Structure formats: structure tokens, C-alpha cells
Amino acid sequence: MKQLLDIYNSFIRAYRQSNNAPYRARKNYDSLPQDIKNKVERIQIFFNSNPHLIVDEFFQAPYFLYNDTKYFAFDYYLSRKAVRDYTDYQKQLLMLGPDDPRNLIKIKNSAVFVKKFIKEEGLKFSEYLNHHKEKIPSFITHLKNRNMSIYFLLGVDGFEPCFYAFDSNLAKFIVPDIYENFELYNKKFLTSKHARLFVKNILSQKIDG
Numbered sequence: 001m002k003q004l005l006d007i008y009n010s011f012i013r014a015y016r017q018s019n020n021a022p023y024r025a026r027k028n029y030d031s032l033p034q035d036i037k038n039k040v041e042r043i044q045i046f047f048n049s050n051p052h053l054i055v056d057e058f059f060q061a062p063y064f065l066y067n068d069t070k071y072f073a074f075d076y077y078l079s080r081k082a083v084r085d086y087t088d089y090q091k092q093l094l095m096l097g098p099d100d101p102r103n104l105i106k107i108k109n110s111a112v113f114v115k116k117f118i119k120e121e122g123l124k125f126s127e128y129l130n131h132h133k134e135k136i137p138s139f140i141t142h143l144k145n146r147n148m149s150i151y152f153l154l155g156v157d158g159f160e161p162c163f164y165a166f167d168s169n170l171a172k173f174i175v176p177d178i179y180e181n182f183e184l185y186n187k188k189f190l191t192s193k194h195a196r197l198f199v200k201n202i203l204s205q206k207i208d209g
Contacts, residue, residue: 002044002047002048002055004029004037004040004041004044005026005027005028005029006055007040007043007044007047007055008026008029008032008036008040009025009026010055010056010059011040011043011059011074011077012026013025013056013059014056014059014060014063015059015063015071015072018060018063018064018067018070019070039074039075040074042074042078043074043077043078046077046078050083052144052145052146052147053083053086054146057086057089057090057146058077058082058086059077060089061082061085061086061088061089062076062082062085062089064089064092064093065085065088065089065092090146090177091177093106094150094151094177094181094185097188097192097195098151098188098189098192098194098195098196099192099193099194099195103149103151103195104194104195104198106149106151106152107149107151107152107195107198107199107202108198108202109149110147110148110149110152110153111152111202111207113142113147113148114128114142114148114152114207115207115208117138117142117147118207118208124208125207125208129156129158129159129162130162136170136174137162137166139153139159139162139163140166140170140171140174140175141174143175143178144174144175150178150182150185151185151188151189151192151195151199152199152202154185154186154189154190154199155189155195155196155199155200155202155203156199156203160186163182
């Protein structure tokens with residue numbers, strides 16, 4: 001469950017940082033005005049119903065897409081448009097290439113995520129690509145939910161054949177952007193100046209356990 005204070009701080013941080021303004025995290029939720037708390041509690045319900053959403057990136061998305069707009073209220077984030085914009089934001093980030101600082105952070109976060117995942121599932125990292133849940137490869141689900149960056153997986157030996165071994169119609173349905181742009185993303189990764197080496201260095205370390 002997303003915590004109310006964390007949600008509020010993420011909302012304010014996205015607004016302040018997008019406007020190059022200083023930011024200080026609030027430490028007390030109870031002192032917020034009641035009308036603000038009502039909105040935070042509504043969006044908490046929304047996040048809990050959509051656990052695949054990355055809270056910080058959800059709040060950052062419109063400022064990235066519409067950089068001439070200085071402020072997005074809570075009501076915007078409770079709209080369907082916000083969800084569509086979040087998806088567009090994720091696609092546009094990938095198109096910036098793996099060397100973009102935000103994608104390098106996603107690569108790092110992917111390594112942290114997969115290390116936690118294989119520990120919880122009792123797997124070795126070498127078994128990750130072949131792990132399935134309900135006949136769907138776990139990496140497909142993780143790509144869909146943005147837990148895993150395609151730019152991290154492209155550096156893992158055996159990923160490409162595993163991806164194409166999965167049913168193409170299901171791949172188009174579950175991760176359409178990844179499926180349609182796989183070769184483009186792969187080219188961006190192979191010609192990257194930093195990301196490819198970054199992934200190689202991560203994988204040279206012990207991920208298991």
C-alpha cells in the first residue's frame with residue numbers, strides 16, 4: 001500500500017523539481033489541510049488499484065510531456081488522461097535511448113528489482129528468463145509493469161531468443177511498444193556509449209542471493 005505522506009511528497013517533488021524550485025519533504029501528514037488530505041486519499045485508492053504504476057514517474061510524466069505547463073493538480077492525476085500520458089511518457093523515455101540519465105537509473109533499478117525477485121522466488125539469475133507465471137514469462141510481466149527496463153534485459157545473454165520464443169500475438173498484446181520497437185531499442189543499446197558497459201558491469205557482479 002502506498003503511504004499517504006509518500007504520495008503527497010512525490011506529488012510536490014515533481015511540481016517543485018520541474019520548475020527548478022527547491023524541495024523539502026514534508027514530515028507530518030496530519031497537518032495538511034483537510035481538502036488536500038481528501039485528494040491524497042483518493043489518489044491513494046487509485047494507486048492501490050493500479051500497483052504497476054511507479055508513483056514518482058506518474059507524477060513526473062505530464063511535466064515531461066507538457067513542459068509549458070507549470071502545475072498539474074490532483075484532479076488531473078485522477079483522470080484517464082493521466083494514465084495515457086504516463087504510458088506515453090514511458091515510450092518517449094525509451095526513444096531517448098539508454099544513455100539518457102533517466103534510463104540509466106531505470107537500468108540500475110532493474111538490477112535491484114530482479115535481485116529481489118529471484119530471491120523471493122528462490123531462483124538463480126540464470127533461471128530468470130525461463131521463469132513463468134500462468135504461462136507468461138515473468139520478464140514479459142515485468143516489462144509490462146515497468147519494473148524492468150528493456151535496456152537492462154538487452155544486455156542479458158539469451159534475452160533476445162527468449163523474447164522471440166514467446167507467442168508473438170501475446171507479446172503484441174501485452175507489451176506492444178516493446179514488440180514493435182524491439183530492433184530499434186536493440187540498436188540504440190548496442191550503439192550506446194554508457195548503457196551497454198553499465199549493464200555489463202552490473203552483470204559481472206553477483207546478482208544471485
